[in-house]
Amino acid sequence: MPAQLTPLYPTYSQKFIKQLQDCQAQTKELASQAIGAVRTVRSFRAEEKELDRYNQALERMYKVQEHKGIVSAVHLLLRRMVTVGLKVAMLFLCRRLISSGQLSIGSVLAFVLFQKDMVTNMKQLVYVFGDTLSTVGAAAKVFTFLDRKPNQKEAGELAPAKLQGKLAFHNVTFYYPSRPDTPALKAVSLDLHPGKMTALVGPSGCGKSSCVSLLARLYEPKEGQVLLDGQPLHCYQHQYLHQKMALVSQEPVLFSGSIRYNIEYGLLGCTLEKVKEAAKSANVHNFICTLEQGYNTDVGECGGQLSSGQKQCIAIARALVREPLVLILDEATSGMDINTQHAVQGILAGSVGQTVLVVAHQLQTVEKADHIIFMEGGEVVEQGTHQELMASKGRYRRLKEELFED
Numbered sequence: 001m002p003a004q005l006t007p008l009y010p011t012y013s014q015k016f017i018k019q020l021q022d023c024q025a026q027t028k029e030l031a032s033q034a035i036g037a038v039r040t041v042r043s044f045r046a047e048e049k050e051l052d053r054y055n056q057a058l059e060r061m062y063k064v065q066e067h068k069g070i071v072s073a074v075h076l077l078l079r080r081m082v083t084v085g086l087k088v089a090m091l092f093l094c095r096r097l098i099s100s101g102q103l104s105i106g107s108v109l110a111f112v113l114f115q116k117d118m119v120t121n122m123k124q125l126v127y128v129f130g131d132t133l134s135t136v137g138a139a140a141k142v143f144t145f146l147d148r149k150p151n152q153k154e155a156g157e158l159a160p161a162k163l164q165g166k167l168a169f170h171n172v173t174f175y176y177p178s179r180p181d182t183p184a185l186k187a188v189s190l191d192l193h194p195g196k197m198t199a200l201v202g203p204s205g206c207g208k209s210s211c212v213s214l215l216a217r218l219y220e221p222k223e224g225q226v227l228l229d230g231q232p233l234h235c236y237q238h239q240y241l242h243q244k245m246a247l248v249s250q251e252p253v254l255f256s257g258s259i260r261y262n263i264e265y266g267l268l269g270c271t272l273e274k275v276k277e278a279a280k281s282a283n284v285h286n287f288i289c290t291l292e293q294g295y296n297t298d299v300g301e302c303g304g305q306l307s308s309g310q311k312q313c314i315a316i317a318r319a320l321v322r323e324p325l326v327l328i329l330d331e332a333t334s335g336m337d338i339n340t341q342h343a344v345q346g347i348l349a350g351s352v353g354q355t356v357l358v359v360a361h362q363l364q365t366v367e368k369a370d371h372i373i374f375m376e377g378g379e380v381v382e383q384g385t386h387q388e389l390m391a392s393k394g395r396y397r398r399l400k401e402e403l404f405e406d
């Protein structure tokens with residue numbers, strides 16, 4: 001069988017198919033990245049550079065295609081040569097056997113007809129084999145993803161009917177998988193109480209967002225525990241946990257559709273009254289009322305027809321309409337003007353029974369918080385109320401004074 005004569009081909013072919021898929025993925029990623037960030041590309045006059053990068057990626061793909069084509073052609077040539085060689089050898093042998101009287105012409109004729117039929121069928125098999133190779137190459141990539149084991153522990157079964165919403169970090173040390181030698185958090189211990197607003201502040205890179213990622217269970221701590229009502233987060237059911245906790249990030253994602261659609265997003269049976277209430281709490285109701293179509297106004301693709309502050313307000317309303325027990329705002333008010341920030345945080349500070357965590361850069365926006373935690377270098381260095389921290393003349397006060405001098 002010709003395919004048996006070239007057993008290396010499948011391995012080679014799969015290698016090229018994998019390379020080709022990688023190149024295609026890279027090319028598509030470059031294109032979508034450049035188109036998605038078209039404003040940045042244009043404002044830095046980087047169109048030519050992006051075009052160059054795209055061309056280079058296409059060039060790499062072309063080279064792999066070319067290589068694959070050459071290998072396929074050589075394989076085909078070898079296969080044909082082997083087939084023709086075998087036929088010639090067979091006819092030569094038949095001629096000798098007929099001459100020596102060991103075989104009749106009729107038998108040879110029958111054999112040739114049978115062999116022709118068999119070769120046609122075998123050719124079909126070879127084509128199917130080729131197609132199978134391409135499919136196996138593609139499937140290998142899918143299986144690599146399917147077989148990946150998440151680093152997170154399996155979510156548990158806990159789903160208590162009553163939850164207080166008390167969160168605690170107990171001696172949490174955490175490393176990002178890509179930086180296994182540098183801890184992002186070092187033995188962090190802190191408490192978030194129901195009905196209180198806690199603010200997490202500190203300079204860039206001090207570990208605020210890392211705390212939020214652990215609360216959202218995007219990662220697991222290396223040492224220590226993150227507890228909700230005394231139980232590690234991983235003990236709770238995944239759906240239950242995310243129903244009780246809402247996270248609003250600095251760059252919220254809005255979907256094209258109306259403002260109402262974005263606020264009630266995925267919440268079944270949500271009335272317009274509830275949507276309006278949430279929008280009022282997020283200080284965006286008045287703005288929505290100025291729009292011609294009010295809550296039915298389309299926000300455009302990714303909320304492109306709104307300012308970043310308005311998008312953040314709508315994202316906060318989307319979290320509030322779900323009435324979460326724990327609300328986490330990760331720099332979620334940074335795009336708002338200072339008055340709106342104060343208004344939103346004032347409303348959140350007054351929410352009864354809700355555990356609110358606010359991550360903020362601007363210290364003046366967190367003065368109303370019941371508790372302020374100041375982090376530096378992945379550690380909690382100070383905590384207390386604004387007045388206590390100002391009186392203690394520590395890092396919080398110094399940073400505040402530095403900002404004031406600026």
Ligand SMILES: Nc1ncnc2c1ncn2[C@@H]1O[C@H](COP(=O)(O)OP(=O)(O)OP(=O)(O)O)[C@@H](O)[C@H]1O
Nearest residue numbers: 176178179184202203204205206207208209210211
């Ligand atoms: N995905 C990541 N992979 C590896 N290291 C990361 C990752 N994200 C953050 N880090 C590192 O972890 C440390 C803490 O980062 P983190 O984002 O928690 O800081 P932050 O206080 O939220 O900063 P900012 O105020 O600028 O958002 C930093 O040294 C940062 O470089």
